[in-house]
Amino acid sequence: MRAGTSIADALRSAHVLDGGMASELEYLGANIDGPLWSAHVLEDAPEKIVAVHRAYIEAGADIIETASYQVSRMGYAEVGLDPALAGAALLRSVSLAREAASAAHGKRVLIAASLGPYGAALHNGAEYHGNYTCTFADLIAFHADRIKILANANGQESPDLLAFETLPSLVEAVAIGQALKPYPELAAWFTFTCVDQEHVAHGEPLRQCAAAVAAFPQTTAVGVNCTHPTLISALIAELRAASDKPIVVYPNSGEGWDAQNRCWTGTGDPASFASQAADWLAAGAQIIGGCCRTRPAHIHQVARLFP
Template sequence: MKNIFDSFIQKKGFVVLDGAMATELEARGADLNHSLWSAKLLKDNPGLIKQVHYDYLIAGADVITTASYQASFEGFAKHHYTATEAIELMQLSVQLAFEAREEALKTQPREDKPLVAASVGPHGASLADGSEYRGNYGVSIDDLKSFHRRRMEILINTGADVLACETIPCLDEAIALQQLLAEFPGVQAWISFSCKDGKHLSSGEEFAEAVTLLNQSPQVVAIGVNCTAPQHIASLVQIAAEHTDKHILVYPNKGEVWDATTKCWLPAGAHNSHFAHDAQTWFSAGAKIIGGCCRTTPEDIRQLQQLK
């Protein structure tokens, strides 16, 4: 199976991901103080989601990630959506990205068509209590597979180019996703973890163990880290490089911490991230797929493109 990122890396050296979706929507006036987070706008204001996708593409992103991170049957059901409505909104998340891509290509033609990554957020995202930054779910691997299976199938059937299994906080969820991928032969995915420091997953388990585990899967085309403080990224990239021959991807946040109780971002503290400068360090350490997570913007992605 040819890795979907290979041609980008061979031609340009590395792949530029997009940046934050939800915090960018908030910066444009959206009220996302809601358990569905960015998925709320799939119903309320899909045009704003498409505009954010478009702006990241015009900024130079090679990959845009759908607004399906928080989209799950369980999450939608809590707000009285039917299963049919949930399916339609998941499908819409990919359709919006496709439409933004076609519009961006008319404005800014490219030799290589940008990729659409269907976001598969962790089980913790559906709980809306910040547990994707703890990993203490207390559920089995089979339970996690049941949670992910149906929505993963729906997202795959949209024709999205790759699955973005992101902000995974623990080994059990990585195992569940790895096993689920085998049920969908030919599908490619990246798996990225949330980490608490330069060595451990949010759960406290060793990042090296997670990378070693996923290195065995032919369908996992990239392994990495997202929504993690930028000061930890270089160390985590170095660990990944020692334990995998797959592409390494990173898309950290700006260093702030999400408080799930007050539903606000707490200050970053002493570390003052200079995103593009930091990205050069991550690239030098071995990362070949680089973007941003919470609080990053199209301007950050524009700066990444200029590093090439």
Template sequence: MNPIQQILYKYPLMILDGAFSTELERRGCDLNDPLWSAKILMENPEIIGAVHEDYFRAGADCVITASYQATYEGFMKRGLTKQEAKEFIQLSVRIAAQVRDHFWENPENRINRPKPLVAASVGPYGAYMADGSEYRGDYGLTQVQLMEFHRERMNTLIEAGPDILACETIPCLVEAKAIVNVLEEHPQVYAWISFSAKDGERINSGERIEDCARWLHTHPQVVAIGVNCTPPEFMESLIVQIRKGTDKPILVYPNSGEHYDAQTKNWHGCSSGLCYGDSAKKWFEKGAKLIGGCCRTTPQDIREIAVWGRK
């Protein structure tokens, strides 16, 4: 059964977690690496569990696994065997599920909230490239080639038993189509598709998000559509545009408002300056039903959403 529908049937809002890499760096992890946060699966998986727990305690109804940049190709470039790569990809799901289950054992953590979900992150091809192309979508690959890239990792994540797949930061419709085609090889599996956007109407490839939503609307295994890793000032407009193409639940988890330089791998500028919880309430009023945070957001931001979202 569709796990998002189960939550939204009982609750008006599903709260997602916030930035993962930001919290790892705050704990001293060096992520300046082609594997990015996925390298912590090899080096210190306990820290990954600690970040998930922080977000559950902040009020998240769902955590996203540390598999965004975890690919067979990436791990094997590092010298791992294929079997070792598989084990680390699946470890990302097991860590999140174990932390969730331990959290849920405490009756005090069950008050006025659903049992949290584990969403297995499926990052775009550009994340594996580690060159910022997930913010452009100019891969030059066909849909079939993208299906071949995503298939084995998606199969591996599905085998680990997450509640849902979080197909996120997708910059172009052809990649979304490739992912959905692979998803449909597993009829009992559900996913959300979340695009990265360049403005209030278009995803990073330049395609209209309304058209993307309209295409995804006809595919029942895609149970929510939205945007992430996008400046918060575009959220309200993007929600309106997505709603033109679908009546499925809309999810938004923007970054903090700072600008990421893919060449220097640094963040510049200031955050939006608004209370994150207040901004999130506006997105909810516009029609978003799943709300969290992406790059540079924190457990405190998620806690601010829970303040009004749990009423």
């Protein structure tokens, strides 16, 4: 992995991040119904993952996230798979992103290894409230396992930075900081999922969470993801008050999930998303992309806002 200082410098300029992975894989015909979501596709149809990465790069993204949000030894064991497969899948996700980026015709594309929270490995939506029954030591061990794999990766399997995302709580962020301690040279960003204009999903103030992770030597950016776009401008103000780190935001499309009927509701118009993104850029966000239900069309509209 590249030295964290060089990535930190790179992230202080404006960047376009990619959009949703799992939903885009669905549009390509991939089956993500299983508990591992897009991680299933790493095994079954890796060429579709490369196609999604390339679509986002062509749309204007110069940072892409790997298809590894749901990949962990614990998560694989939870669904009856050999936990040893998780490490190989994690490295494969980086290689696929590198393969896609290699076709960018001289454009520098950064690879961020997507690392979901502990709750994502439980496959029960716990990442959206953070009320886990595990110990603090369990949280450290969970994150340390994946960090070690990526920290020791080389060549095509080595990401530029680690993206700890959809974090619901301060305690999990602090646990990740503990897990990162043996690797001061790594680069990472931390993004939280929020329920209103001030608080993360578990209830702590975003300002407190951002200040805590900004103190880690590995932190290159702080931000918010998997959150309704109408909350983002206010949340950027909270992030700016917490630290001077670059700010990364990648909210959902604006559609809502109807858990009872298992369907999405509302609309996710790319032009409307870009109009809001202009406000986020003006408010101080340096890195802007999309999360659930955003597509290359959304990212193309966002990219048009950047010089």
